[in-house]
Amino acid sequence: MFRFLVRRVIGALVILLIISAVTFSLYYALPRDPARMACGKVCTPELLAQVRHNLGIADPLPVQYWHWLQGVFVGRDYGGLGNCNAPCLGFSFTNREPVLGTIMDRLPLTISLALGASVFFLIIGVGTGMIAAVKQGRAADKIASSFSLLGSSLQIYFVGYIAMYFLVQQLGLLEQPSYTPFTENPAKWAAGLLLPWLVLSIIFTANYTRMTRSQLVEQLSEDYVRTARAKGMSRRSVFFRFAWRGAMGPIVTIFGIDMGTLIGGAIITESVFSLQGLGRLALTAVDANDLPMLLGVTMVAAGAIVFANIIVDAVYALIDPRIRLA
Amino acid sequence: MSFSRRNFLIATGVAAGASTVLSACSSGDAGGSGANKAPSVDKAKAATIAVGTKADSTGAAPEVPGAVKGGTIYTLDQIDWDHLDPAQLYSSYEGACSVLFLRGLTGYKVDSKGTTTLVGDLATDAGTATDGGKTWAFTLKDNVKWEDGADVTIEDVRWTFERLFASFVTQGPRYPQGWLIGGDKYKGPYEGKHLDSIEVSGKTITFKLKEAHADFNFMLAMRGYSIVPKKHDTKEKYDKRPFSCGPYKIDSRSIGKGATLVRNTHWVAETDPLRNAYPDKFVFQFGFQSLASTDRYIADQGNDQFTLSLLNEVAAERIQKVMTDPALKKRVLTQVDTTCYYFAINTKRVTDVKVRQALNWAWPAQQLKQIRGGALSTATATTIISPLTPGHKDFDLYGKKTKPTGDPTKAKALLKEAGKEGQRVVIAMQQSDNSVKQAVAIKSALTKAGFTPVLKQVDKTSFYSQIGQLDNEYDMFAAGWGPDWPAGYAVIYPCFDGSQIADGGVNWPQLNDTSVNKAIATATAETDPDKAAKLWGDIDEQIMRLAAVVPDYNPIRNYFHGSKVGGVVYDSGNTCIALGKVFAAK
Numbered sequence: 032m033f034r035f036l037v038r039r040v041i042g043a044l045v046i047l048l049i050i051s052a053v054t055f056s057l058y059y060a061l062p063r064d065p066a067r068m069a070c071g072k073v074c075t076p077e078l079l080a081q082v083r084h085n086l087g088i089a090d091p092l093p094v095q096y097w098h099w100l101q102g103v104f105v106g107r108d109y110g111g112l113g114n115c116n117a118p119c120l121g122f123s124f125t126n127r128e129p130v131l132g133t134i135m136d137r138l139p140l141t142i143s144l145a146l147g148a149s150v151f152f153l154i155i156g157v158g159t160g161m162i163a164a165v166k167q168g169r170a171a172d173k174i175a176s177s178f179s180l181l182g183s184s185l186q187i188y189f190v191g192y193i194a195m196y197f198l199v200q201q202l203g204l205l206e207q208p209s210y211t212p213f214t215e216n217p218a219k220w221a222a223g224l225l226l227p228w229l230v231l232s233i234i235f236t237a238n239y240t241r242m243t244r245s246q247l248v249e250q251l252s253e254d255y256v257r258t259a260r261a262k263g264m265s266r267r268s269v270f271f272r273f274a275w276r277g278a279m280g281p282i283v284t285i286f287g288i289d290m291g292t293l294i295g296g297a298i299i300t301e302s303v304f305s306l307q308g309l310g311r312l313a314l315t316a317v318d319a320n321d322l323p324m325l326l327g328v329t330m331v332a333a334g335a336i337v338f339a340n341i342i343v344d345a346v347y348a349l350i351d352p353r354i355r356l357a
Numbered sequence: 358m359s360f361s362r363r364n365f366l367i368a369t370g371v372a373a374g375a376s377t378v379l380s381a382c383s384s385g386d387a388g389g390s391g392a393n394k395a396p397s398v399d400k401a402k403a404a405t406i407a408v409g410t411k412a413d414s415t416g417a418a419p420e421v422p423g424a425v426k427g428g429t430i431y432t433l434d435q436i437d438w439d440h441l442d443p444a445q446l447y448s449s450y451e452g453a454c455s456v457l458f459l460r461g462l463t464g465y466k467v468d469s470k471g472t473t474t475l476v477g478d479l480a481t482d483a484g485t486a487t488d489g490g491k492t493w494a495f496t497l498k499d500n501v502k503w504e505d506g507a508d509v510t511i512e513d514v515r516w517t518f519e520r521l522f523a524s525f526v527t528q529g530p531r532y533p534q535g536w537l538i539g540g541d542k543y544k545g546p547y548e549g550k551h552l553d554s555i556e557v558s559g560k561t562i563t564f565k566l567k568e569a570h571a572d573f574n575f576m577l578a579m580r581g582y583s584i585v586p587k588k589h590d591t592k593e594k595y596d597k598r599p600f601s602c603g604p605y606k607i608d609s610r611s612i613g614k615g616a617t618l619v620r621n622t623h624w625v626a627e628t629d630p631l632r633n634a635y636p637d638k639f640v641f642q643f644g645f646q647s648l649a650s651t652d653r654y655i656a657d658q659g660n661d662q663f664t665l666s667l668l669n670e671v672a673a674e675r676i677q678k679v680m681t682d683p684a685l686k687k688r689v690l691t692q693v694d695t696t697c698y699y700f701a702i703n704t705k706r707v708t709d710v711k712v713r714q715a716l717n718w719a720w721p722a723q724q725l726k727q728i729r730g731g732a733l734s735t736a737t738a739t740t741i742i743s744p745l746t747p748g749h750k751d752f753d754l755y756g757k758k759t760k761p762t763g764d765p766t767k768a769k770a771l772l773k774e775a776g777k778e779g780q781r782v783v784i785a786m787q788q789s790d791n792s793v794k795q796a797v798a799i800k801s802a803l804t805k806a807g808f809t810p811v812l813k814q815v816d817k818t819s820f821y822s823q824i825g826q827l828d829n830e831y832d833m834f835a836a837g838w839g840p841d842w843p844a845g846y847a848v849i850y851p852c853f854d855g856s857q858i859a860d861g862g863v864n865w866p867q868l869n870d871t872s873v874n875k876a877i878a879t880a881t882a883e884t885d886p887d888k889a890a891k892l893w894g895d896i897d898e899q900i901m902r903l904a905a906v907v908p909d910y911n912p913i914r915n916y917f918h919g920s921k922v923g924g925v926v927y928d929s930g931n932t933c934i935a936l937g938k939v940f941a942a943k
Contacts, residue, residue, distance in 0.1 A: 067822040070527060074825065074861040082527050111525060111593035125439075126612040127597050136611060200656035207653070207661075305645045307614045315613060 036341065043337040050333045051326065055096050058322050065124075065320045086124050099326070120330060121323030125316075130327035133312065138331070140210045141308035144231070144300065145293035147224050149286070151232035152239055157282065159236070160243025165270070167248055175240055182237030191230045191303035198226060208304035227304045231297070235289065242285065246278035253277070279350050287343030288336070295332030406473050406747075406843050406930055408574070409466060409630075414477035417626040418633045421469050421924040421938050428941030429638040430922065431664040433650040437613050437643045442596035443583035444521050445528040449839075450668045452580035453933030456632065457618055457639060458601035459583035462495045462514065462562075463574050464631045465930030467938060473929045475575060476630050479509060479584060479602070483574045490569035490884050495577075497560040502623040503586055504601040511557045516587040518555055518564070519546035525593045529581040530841060536566045536573075547592070571884040575842040578930055604634035604937070616641045632937030635924070639936075647672040654917040655685060663941045665918035665925060667934055676733050679917065690916040690934065692927050693736060695743040696839035697848070699906040700784075701824070701865035706832050707782070711775035713904035714755070716782070716833070719768035719806035720907050723761035724798040728791065729910065737761065738908035741848060742897045745911075745929075747886070748845025750894025754901050757908075768806035781809045785824060785834040787817040792835075825861045835909070836865045843930060845893020850877055853900055866905040873899055 066083045067074060074082075083089045087098070087109075098107065102119035109115060109122045115129040123130050163175035198205045209223040250256060251274050259269045298310035309328055316324035432454075440446045443459055456464075464478035475483050480495040487494070501509040520526065521533055523545035534540050538554035546552075554565040566573065576582070589600040598607060604626070605618035618639040626634070645653075651672040653661045671679050671689060679685045702713045722737045729735045739753040756764055772778050782803060786792040796812045803810040813831065815823055824834045840847035851857055854877050855869030876899060880892035901908070916934060918925055921942040928935035 064819050064822050067819065070861075074822075076860050078527050079861060081524055085525065085527065113594065127593075128612060133612065136614075196652070200652055200658070203658060207659070302646070305649045307644045311644060312613070 032345070036345070039341045039344070043334075043341060046337055047330060047333055051099075051330060052096065054326050054329050055099070055322075056092070058325065059092055065322060120327035123316075123321050123324045123327075125319045125321040125324065130324045133324065134309065134327055134331055137307060137309050137312050138294075139212060140306055141294055141297070141301075141310070143210070143213065143220065143224055144227055144297060144306070144308060145290055147221070147228040148231035148235065148293070149290060151228050152235035153286070155232060156236040156239025157243045160240040161247060161275070163240065163244040164247035164251065172244075175244070179237040179240040179244075182233050183241070185234060187230060187234055187299045188303055190233055191227075191300065194226060194230055195304070208306060210306060227300055227306065230303075231293075231300055238285070239282065242282055243278065246281055247274055250274040250277040276350060280347055283346055283350060284343055287339045287346075291336030291339035294335040294339070406465065406475055406575075408483045409474040409476035411477070411482040413466060413474055414480070414482045414630055415627070416629040418466070418630055418937065419468055421633055421635070421940065423942075424633065424635050424924055424940040425943055426635050426637075426940070428636050428943075429640055429660075429663060430636045430939055430941055431640045431642060431660050433642050433645045433653065433661075433664055433666050434668045435643070435646055436668065438616075440528060440596050441599045443517070443529065443581050443585060443599070444523075444526045445596055446581050446583075447529050449931055449933045452931050453667045453928070453936055454641065455580055455583070455599075456603070456928075456931070456935075456937050457605040457634075458603040458607065458621070459580055459599065460501075460602050460629075461577055461580065461583040463578045465578055465928055466630050467926055467928050467930075467935045469924070469926060469938070471926050471929070475578060475930065478578075478629070478631055479514075484577070486571070486573070486884070488569075490571045490573070490882070491566045492563060493566070493573045494561055494563045495574075497562070498628050499560075500625050501602060501628050502625065503589075504606040504621045504623060506623045507586070507588070509584060509586070509602050511560050511562055513584050513586050514562050515551070515555055515557050516546060516590065517582070517585045519543075519552050520585065520590065521545075522552070523547060523592070530576075530579055532576050532841075533564075533582075536568070536570060538565050538567050569882050569884065571882075571886070571889065572842060572844045572846060575844060575930075576847075579841055580931065604629065604632050605639060613643060615643055633924070633940070634937060635940035645669065648674055651675045651679065651917060654688065654919060655679070657920050662919040662921040665922045665934065665939065666916055667936070669917075671915040671917050673730055673734070676730065676915065680733055680915070685917075688918055688920060690918070690925050690927060692914045692916070693743075693745055694839065694912040694914055695745050695843070695932055696837055697738050697741055697743050697911055698835065698837035698909045699738070699741065700833050700909055701836045701906050702904065703829070703832050703834075703865075703867060704903075704905055705827075705867045709775050709777060710903055711771045712777050712780055715768040715771040715775075715780075715806065716803070716808070717755035717901075717904050717907050718764045718771065719802050719808065720755070720757065720909075721763045721798050721802035722757045722909075724802070725795055726761075726910065728794045728798060732913075733915070734913050735910040736913060738911050740897050740908060741853075741900060741906065742845055742893060743840075743848075743911050746840055746845065746848060747843055748848070748890040748893030748897070750891075750897055752898050752901070754898070755904075763802045763806070765802070765806040768808075772807045778807050779809050780807075781811060781832075783811045783813060783830060783832045785813050785815050785820070785829075785831040787820045787835065788814045789817060822861075824865055825863070827858065827860050827867065833907075834865070836863075836906075838863065839932065845890060845896070846881055849893060849896055849900070850881065853877070853896075853905065868900065868903065868905045870900075870903060873903070 066079055066086055066088060070079050070082045088095065099121060102115060102121065104117055106117035106119045107115045112122065112127060115122050119129060121130045123133065126133055159175045163172040166172045199207055205226045206222045208226050211219040211223055213220045256269055256274055259273055298314055301308045301310040309331065313325065313328040316328060438451045438454060440451060441455060446455065460478050462478060462480040463475060463483050466474045466476045477483050479498055479501055481498050484493050484495045497511050497514060503509060518533055522543045537552060539552055543552045556563040584602065585595065586600050601621050604621055604624045606621040608617045608619040610616040620637060647669045650666050650669045679689060702716060707713055726735055726737055737757055739757050740749060742749045772780060784799065786796045800810045800812055823829055824831060824836065838848060838852050852863050853868050853873060855874045857864040858867050858869055873896065876896045880889055880896060883889040883892055923940045923942045924938040926935050926938055
């Protein structure tokens with residue numbers, strides 16, 4: 032297991048290196064000029080050159096990339112703007128602060144959003160899928176399948192606005208979405224995020240219901256399940272000790288990817304509910320041509336996905352003994 | 358419109374300072390007064406902002422009827438402040454917010470009816486001009502304090518203007534740099550050298566200018582010329598956390614998310630004629646799009662009742678609902694903007710004045726107005742100087758009001774006269790859904806008038822960079838300019854004087870007409886405001902006869918707020934809501 036983890040972590044770091052280089056290059060391939068964006072209302076060539084120098088984008092691209100990489104390991108000095116300690120993912124000239132600080136400021140909201148929503152969609156999605164599988168072909172199965180089809184065809188920007196309008200603005204049943212740190216006030220934390228959790232869970236639940244149902248139906252028709260039943264095991268024992276365990280593998284895989292994506296930034300969800308997480312940060316960075324911030328968020332998002340996958344692989348092996356960590 | 362923060366500033370050319378009173382503003386639930394009518398540029402009057410006396414410059418600010426002290430005022434806006442270092446601060450949005458903690462030598466005093474007067478803010482009056490407007494002197498008030506209790510000194514004032522020349526200052530307004538004698542060689546005070554054309558004696562500072570500038574004191578009312586303490590100047594870092602000499606100071610700030618202002622206990626109300634400072638606290642909240650803020654104002658629940666927006670307007674999706682519901686409309690402050698958006702015609706490429714005039718005659722003003730949201734959000738422009746800016750002259754050389762859909766017959770006749778039938782016109786448009794719709798209307802109208810239009814979509818982030826190049830390959834392109842202070846000079850000189858033609862400059866039509874240049878020089882030197890206003894109006898007409906641009910529209914702003922925000926009035930000098938006047942009603 033240890034060797035497996037070390038190997039995967041090294042692989043992940045190489046992937047992140049490639050992603051950083053590609054993001055850097057792609058960004059500069061676009062016909063955009065961050066210096067012009069940061070230059071004033073009347074931007075003379077002299078002023079533009081000064082801005083380029085101040086932004087540190089006067090150097091050739093490979094040199095800029097090398098400086099960025101150096102910063103990650105040893106930090107960087109940004110002259111009059113101050114120091115950026117290692118690991119320095121860059122300095123945002125739009126926000127005038129190291130990007131890592133801003134990312135760390137937004138990360139708790141994004142993690143709260145992802146974790147809270149996942150509790151809902153896992154419990155409801157997997158639970159409903161299990162009922163549908165057990166009651167295969169009956170009314171409960173048909174209702175669950177229909178709702179999952181409906182849920183998977185909805186979009187956050189549609190459900191979100193509708194839910195906001197009725198539940199918050201018209202009926203006042205839920206609080207205006209907002210973020211209060213958990214450590215500051217757990218009740219307010221939950222109340223402010225309840226609506227985004229519910230909306231996110233509607234979208235995600237559908238996938239988990241359908242997947243759980245299909246996996247369980249498949250598992251329940253396997254020979255080993257029939258054998259166990261023939262040997263006198265109760266339906267409940269067979270279901271939870273064999274079929275459920277066998278079905279969870281693919282679900283854990285998808286869950287890992289979903290969590291990585293959510294932590295990387297739920298752009299639409301955060302935009303709909305005016306929440307300031309990593310997704311909004313990325314969007315703002317694109318709009319403001321803030322390459323350092325965009326690169327920083329991309330690296331954190333990529334890191335979340337890559338490491339979530341490593342965790343998934345490890346958990347997968349624990350759940351299903353048939354899988355060996357080779 | 359989905360402008361980014363920076364795009365918004367660049368594309369609109371919005372800056373602190375512009376003009377006059379709104380044509381119609383609505384009353385807030387909790388205070389203010391005004392008629393509940395739709396705005397109209399046509400009915401608007403350009404009221405010259407008077408220069409106040411020494412008595413007008415004395416605090417405290419005139420009371421707002423019905424105002425109460427205490428409570429918290431919240432804001433909901435899409436974007437954070439780009440800059441807080443006055444030297445880097447340019448937009449009216451940042452100016453609107455920073456009025457609570459930044460103070461300059463002069464400022465605009467707004468009464469509860471929206472009447473605006475130029476007065477001394479930190480200075481005892483609005484300044485004294487001598488030498489025909491080439492020398493200006495200001496005396497610092499007594500008892501004005503920084504947030505640490507230290508006195509604001511005349512050395513701080515000198516330092517403020519000298520640091521504008523430092524190399525890290527690249528974004529704020531740049532008037533003193535060009536106007537002060539010796540400014541072209543000065544590199545800032547950080548190496549221990551003073552600029553000789555700024556003299557201090559006792560509590561008086563004197564500025565010596567290369568040429569006469571009768572409206573130097575108006576220019577100083579831009580928030581970009583607020584005073585910076587020498588002792589606390591952290592150069593580049595000052596942009597993040599400026600030091601306050603206003604009624605509030607920054608308590609906390611999370612960039613991109615929000616900021617909280619609390620009272621500056623060292624502020625003395627009797628020194629401040631501009632700010633009433635009724636609430637105990639201001640909580641600024643960023644990251645809310647117009648639709649989100651509009652819906653929250655409609656719902657009007659909880660703290661949203663004490664909330665207002667300084668940049669977000671009523672969302673296009675809700676404008677009909679809000680403006681047709683009297684209860685909601687009561688909470689909207691409607692204001693015609695002084696910015697004029699126009700299509701600049703590149704006079705170096707389109708050299709024949711008849712062709713340029715034909716473009717004006719063919720213009721589909723009515724169709725474009727509809728695409729932009731109709732009369733609730735834009736007013737058709739026929740002049741370069743907005744009807745609200747002193748110097749405006751009412752004329753319509755190309756029949757936009759009589760034939761708002763364009764006059765292809767007249768345009769065709771002019772093209773024929775010029776021997777340019779089928780003239781190819783390359784038009785640059787920013788990439789956006791709205792621009793595409795407008796491009797289709799323009800193409801159709803120009804084709805009908807005998808032109809061969811060629812549309813080129815340009816990435817919005819590099820648009821202004823491209824059209825600012827002298828050797829650009831476009832015949833026409835959308836641009837816009839809001840005056841930095843309420844005067845014709847601030848509209849005409851930067852955009853139409855021949856001396857301003859440069860790469861990256863804003864004389865987009867590249868107009869270099871000897872008679873226009875001469876007229877601009879004469880108007881600039883005119884010290885009588887009424888005479889100057891007339892001269893600027895004449896220059897506007899002169900430029901329009903040369904058809905250097907096709908005036909397009911003046912935007913109409915609709916600012917929504919909660920039911921318990923009182924004292925919402927417009928600061929027509931800085932073209933924003935006067936935040937120093939608002940209060941949280943009980």
